[in-house]
Amino acid sequence: MLINNIEQGYILTPDHTKTPFLPEHFDPNYWQQQNAIVGTKEGRATAWFFRHNNQISVLKHYWRGGMVGKLLSDQYLFQGLKSTRVYKEFLLLCELEQRGLPVPSPVAAKISTSYCIYRGDLITAAITGATSLCEVLQTREMTLNQLNKIAQTIAQFHRAGVYHADLNINNILFNEAGEVYLIDFDRGELRTPSHSWQKHNMDRLRRSFYKEAGKWPTFYFTDNNWEQLNLAYKQALAR
Numbered sequence: 001m002l003i004n005n006i007e008q009g010y011i012l013t014p015d016h017t018k019t020p021f022l023p024e025h026f027d028p029n030y031w032q033q034q035n036a037i038v039g040t041k042e043g044r045a046t047a048w049f050f051r052h053n054n055q056i057s058v059l060k061h062y063w064r065g066g067m068v069g070k071l072l073s074d075q076y077l078f079q080g081l082k083s084t085r086v087y088k089e090f091l092l093l094c095e096l097e098q099r100g101l102p103v104p105s106p107v108a109a110k111i112s113t114s115y116c117i118y119r120g121d122l123i124t125a126a127i128t129g130a131t132s133l134c135e136v137l138q139t140r141e142m143t144l145n146q147l148n149k150i151a152q153t154i155a156q157f158h159r160a161g162v163y164h165a166d167l168n169i170n171n172i173l174f175n176e177a178g179e180v181y182l183i184d185f186d187r188g189e190l191r192t193p194s195h196s197w198q199k200h201n202m203d204r205l206r207r208s209f210y211k212e213a214g215k216w217p218t219f220y221f222t223d224n225n226w227e228q229l230n231l232a233y234k235q236a237l238a239r
Helices: 028-033 066-072 085-098 133-137 144-159 195-213 223-237
Strands: 002-006 009-013 037-041 047-052 055-061 106-114 117-125 172-174 180-182
Touching: 009 085, 028 037, 028 047, 085 106, 085 117, 133 172, 144 172, 144 180, 144 195, 144 223, 195 223
Parallel strands: none
Antiparallel strands: 002 009, 009 106, 037 047, 047 055, 055 117, 106 117, 172 180
16 A cells, blocks of 8 residues: 655555545545546435546545534544554455455545544445445345345455444445445454454344335345345355
8 A cells, every 4th residue: 555645644545556646536526527427326425436547436535423423524533644544444445455355446545634633535446337235125125146145245254354344235235247245344354253243243234124124115125035144144154
């Protein structure tokens, strides 16, 4: 990973990056002025999809959640570059990509500092034709083959010691070929494989199914679907 010092902050890029990234590249308004925005996706925060160097990339800003977020919005206490959530997520993505795990390729990240606070932005390569598991379940039920693919992918990460801090059905994506990816590794980390945290991940995933089911007028998910997914996961984890 390359670390470039800028005025009041840093820009991070993978070692193989040939094109430099500038501070304005992390501002959605810049890409709008270039007529490069090709889409957006609303969640807790807006993700901006833009075309650059013949590639579609995704720009996200780091926002705080919960009660703290209502007060501090996007401000974090700065205790050194390597302590920032941005640095940690970018470094983890670089490592996971090198290991061949199905994650969005890291493109660049920016940490903006001001006195004792920082703000952050992350750019990753877009996953072609991506559709979240949550979006699919609003239209149809998962096939057994798709449930197995999801289970095997999660087990692949868990066997590698990858802890996902927010494993939910919005962070599980299918690309246009039907392959499964995991996204959003903020606060994720590499750990020694352990039943305890792996179960915590799966419990969180299970809760997200039922939470999202209560939001949508149609949602194709049953207890039997979960049992199939969980069984396939346990079988894949044991390999």
